Amino acid sequence: MAATPTGDVDVDTEAVSASIVGASGFAGGELLRLLAGHPEFELSQATSREYAGKSVGSVHPPLRGTDLRFSQPGDLESVDVLFTATPHGVTMEHIDDYQDAAELVVDLSADFRLDTEAQYDEWYDGHSCPEKLDVAQYALPEVNRENLAGADVIASGGCNATATILGLYPLAEAGILDGADVVVDVKVGSSEGGAGGGAASSHAERSGVVRPYAPTGHRHEAEIEQWLGQSVSFTCHAVDMVRGASATCHVFPDGPVSNGDLWKAYRGEYDDEPFVRMQAGGSGTYRYPEPKAVAGTNHAEVGFELDASNERVVVFSAIDNVVKGSAGQAVHAANVALGFEETAGLEFAGLHPVGSP
Amino acid sequence: MTTCTECGADVALHDDAEAGEIVDCTTCGAELEVIDVSPPVLEKAPELEEDWGE
Numbered sequence: 001m002a003a004t005p006t007g008d009v010d011v012d013t014e015a016v017s018a019s020i021v022g023a024s025g026f027a028g029g030e031l032l033r034l035l036a037g038h039p040e041f042e043l044s045q046a047t048s049r050e051y052a053g054k055s056v057g058s059v060h061p062p063l064r065g066t067d068l069r070f071s072q073p074g075d076l077e078s079v080d081v082l083f084t085a086t087p088h089g090v091t092m093e094h095i096d097d098y099q100d101a102a103e104l105v106v107d108l109s110a111d112f113r114l115d116t117e118a119q120y121d122e123w124y125d126g127h128s129c130p131e132k133l134d135v136a137q138y139a140l141p142e143v144n145r146e147n148l149a150g151a152d153v154i155a156s157g158g159c160n161a162t163a164t165i166l167g168l169y170p171l172a173e174a175g176i177l178d179g180a181d182v183v184v185d186v187k188v189g190s191s192e193g194g195a196g197g198g199a200a201s202s203h204a205e206r207s208g209v210v211r212p213y214a215p216t217g218h219r220h221e222a223e224i225e226q227w228l229g230q231s232v233s234f235t236c237h238a239v240d241m242v243r244g245a246s247a248t249c250h251v252f253p254d255g256p257v258s259n260g261d262l263w264k265a266y267r268g269e270y271d272d273e274p275f276v277r278m279q280a281g282g283s284g285t286y287r288y289p290e291p292k293a294v295a296g297t298n299h300a301e302v303g304f305e306l307d308a309s310n311e312r313v314v315v316f317s318a319i320d321n322v323v324k325g326s327a328g329q330a331v332h333a334a335n336v337a338l339g340f341e342e343t344a345g346l347e348f349a350g351l352h353p354v355g356s357p
Numbered sequence: 358m359t360t361c362t363e364c365g366a367d368v369a370l371h372d373d374a375e376a377g378e379i380v381d382c383t384t385c386g387a388e389l390e391v392i393d394v395s396p397p398v399l400e401k402a403p404e405l406e407e408d409w410g411e
Contacts, residue, residue: 282386
């Protein structure tokens, strides 16, 4: 193993064991898929109350033939790294148990994404373990890489927030967002709603929609503002995709901005990032970020166009909501935290041509 | 090696590049016309007006 020991997990001796709590959902299934093909991790357990005893391939078709069955959450054993893909509120209730079971906990819910209890009071229904908020690190390596090594708790970002933050972060770092008005419109696929679903998620209701489901006050605004240091006006639409989140961000800067300023900002942040591809109106069929082009991958596409006549910069960002916006981001962050090759287990670059993602 | 006029990234021309040739920048995807090869000079290639139907 090429990695060096980092934090409390000894990565030098043998494969690092990993288990998943809440493995029957879409994000849990993607975690299983990514970890099963990861060169450094060895899957230990995958918990699910509903499917305990059944093979993971019976729920997640890409895993057919995998010799692993769902376990009851109560049978969770000690492991090096525990990934939790549970509904909001579960990890904050069980974080002590999870940390007793594993040296590193990587949570895919919203439970540890925000910095303060006051934010959870404002945006969620409070927090039952606020003393652990200081311990947790936001997973998105493009904005928080330097704080992931040796982390004990990592919080994978929300998919809409991830798309938005990746689109706007270079402008924030370059000062172009200072004093700017920012309007963000995100289109997301149905998998964002999870495997459970409700009446609005049935095929008959969901098919063909362009449904504004969070016109104002979406909870991901809190994450976005936390990382951009800037409030944004955010609206989200459910559209007829299964996978994908596509953010269109209208930025009205406080002063003049040139195309050169924009390229300097974006290339400065992303030239060396392994999972960000710039797509800013160049040439070919796909000139701007497109969810189809990143479906199933941990890549983000980011691009922009300068609208000089309206003193506007329009920024586009596309991700796969279940991978870069959830499970892939979690694995990427764990790779960084444990000193693995950042791209380990995440090399898939996508399909072309491909249908609706 | 020369520089993309759009994004500023390095653009490597192949050895037998000729003036008038259209190349694309691997960083930003811009199409660039080779104006000269010694030293290499690029300009943004004229775009085909395309009706994207939207």
